[in-house]
Amino acid sequence: MSGLRFTKWHGAGNDFILLDAFGQSLDATHLSELAQRLCHRPLGIGADGLLVVEPSPQAACRMRLFNADGSEAPMCGNGIRCVARYMLEWHLSDTHALRIETGAGIREVSRTADGRYRVAMGTPHFEPTPEGWLVNTGALHLVQFTDALEEFPLAVQGAALQRHPRFPNGVNFTVGHVARADLARARVWERGVGETLACGTGACALVVAGVLTEQLARTATVHMPGGLLQVEWADNGSLWLIGDAVCVFEGVWYG
Structure with a gap:
């Protein structure tokens, strides 16, 4: 039986399910419904939101965030740090910084000396x-x-x-x-x-x-x-x- 591979993350307690679209096929037309099912705490995995990491022509990846009710949000300061660490440890192990495409524009994220993540949030x-x-x-x-x-x-x-x-x-x-x-x-x-x-x-x-x-x-x-x-x-x-x-x-x- 095939399933959907995921990782579970949190930033300061704000928790997310992360799906990697680089290595598995995801139906983009059903991501909202999928977020509601996955994020449901009694019946799913449980989370505040669903992070979908996709290829991007202008950055290391594209981040999409779906709230627990299925609505899509343009940006998430906690979620993007989780995406950054995921990308740096699973896909880009030779660097400590990357650019991530979001609904609010391109954001730069870097790993600090103490292991935290610093996000350029724009103006x-x-x-x-x-x-x-x-x-x-x-x-x-x-x-x-x-x-x-x-x-x-x-x-x-x-x-x-x-x-x-x-x-x-x-x-x-x-x-x-x-x-x-x-x-x-x-x-x-x-x-x-x-x-x-x-x-x-x-x-x-x-x-x-x-x-x-x-x-x-x-x-x-x-x-x-x-x-x-x-x-x-x-x-x-x-x-x-x-x-x-x-x-x-x-x-x-x-x-």
Whole structure:
């Protein structure tokens, strides 16, 4: 019986199933449905999202991300680190850096001396709104700050925002608490998933909003429920994300 070969990954607790389209045939017309089946925690493998790694004519590979509900997202800061480590260890063992094509453009990723992965996230776009700062770091986030992070009704408000007329296509929702200029804590409600243990684009959005409101320094650590992410927003506008990428296990799915 043939099956689908996969590896299971996480970045700061944000977990993914990775499928390699270099070495096996995948039906591109059914990836959304496949993501829903694979990511279902009781009935599938279980994950926040499905990463599909494909050949690219302009980069080392192309990354596609499907959320647990089957919707496709243009970019994922945690997922791209997992893809980078996978490519560097399974396909490109003679280098420590690579370019990855995403729905938000080409992103460069390199392995740091301490074994983490550094992602060039591009230049953020942002605007203030009555609901909070709207920040696009490859994925669109609404950012708010609170002094009661643990008690914040993230699931209720995150779900309500998906029906808000200002966000006809939905929006990710990041809520943070600033501990000091170089450290913040955050929770994220991700569109198509719900609350996750970490979100790379959300950590970046939080730091951007924190700098704009003069609460955070341009280099700061974001403590999320699943782990730590480091964000750097350079004076020239470039945004960087640094964090881990962990392979949990590999297997074959016969579902």
